[in-house]
């Protein structure tokens with residue numbers, strides 16, 4: 076559950092006077108999510124999301140996130156939009172936190188996505204990569220290869236409490252990834268957290284993407300590898316090649332991968348598995364008991380990482396290579 080900051084009805088009603096959203100009729104905290112506090116608002120004009128940005132979000136990044144949603148929507152991607160206040164600003168302050176009102180996106184996220192859904196996600200990810208072209212603000216990916224060792228250093232001393240042997244295994248993995256990480260793949264704006272809970276469907280149709288708060292500039296294929304990790308493994312830890320094939324074919328139907336991206340995919344997937352392992356490990360060890368957030372299992376991502384170590388080429392993810400661009 077992620078409601079870190081509480082609000083009062085009076086403060087909220089006052090805050091909403093700066094927006095063209097009518098009058099508040101009801102509101103409730105949203106249990107899902109990890110990073111920020113979200114409320115669902117109902118007003119006389121419709122439904123909206125109120126987001127209060129919490130400590131882990133750097134306030135200097137907020138213009139990137141909010142501007143990106145506008146840029147992507149302007150370029151045809153279905154995603155929520157921040158609403159402007161009467162003074163034209165997208166950000167205000169509520170309960171001592173930076174706050175924005177965001178348009179409500181219809182749809183539900185899928186607990187059990189199938190291959191059809193994976194294909195749709197692949198297409199939407201590629202569409203986002205294309206729509207992101209020309210966005211004028213840049214944001215470095217603090218959670219790419221250069222950020223993993225500092226993150227690991229924060230948990231390393233207690234990592235063997237979670238599973239004996241982790242300290243040795245992760246140290247070797249970091250050495251390998253740092254030495255071999257690609258340097259010259261196509262770059263652009265990536266979502267960087269396109270997990271099932273950030274993709275909404277209406278029936279079998281994808282209705283939009285949410286939660287751009289890890290978005291940044293990085294290798295486009297790194298984002299593909301994040302989706303392979305998040306969408307194409309079963310609960311028992313097995314990789315589902317039918318889902319992988321569908322996700323990659325969906326992606327390539329919109330933006331074909333280059334030969335270099337395809338070669339790098341197993342390594343990128345190792346890296347993205349490590350990235351989610353490390354943030355989950357940190358939260359697992361550091362979140363105080365009783366905090367209103369559901370901790371996610373780091374070992375799920377260790378198993379995925381171990382699988383990718385055994386992968387020799389992207390064909391093992393179901394990639395079918397046809398008429399590759401150079």
Ligand SMILES: Nc1ncnc2c1ncn2[C@@H]1O[C@H](COP(=O)(O)OP(=O)(O)O)[C@@H](O)[C@H]1O
Pocket residue numbers: 077105107108109110111112113124155177178179180181272273285286287288
């Ligand atoms: N624009 C939106 N439209 C509809 N629901 C939303 C929207 N934004 C967030 N939500 C709801 O809030 C939940 C948490 O949002 P999310 O952005 O993932 O939070 P966090 O950044 O804290 O992880 C989502 O799972 C969804 O239920």
Ligand SMILES: N[C@@H](CCOP(=O)(O)O)C(=O)O
Pocket residue numbers: 107108109110268270272273286351354355371
């Ligand atoms: N997707 C990450 C955690 C971030 O959660 P979100 O609610 O912001 O999507 C993970 O699974 O570790």
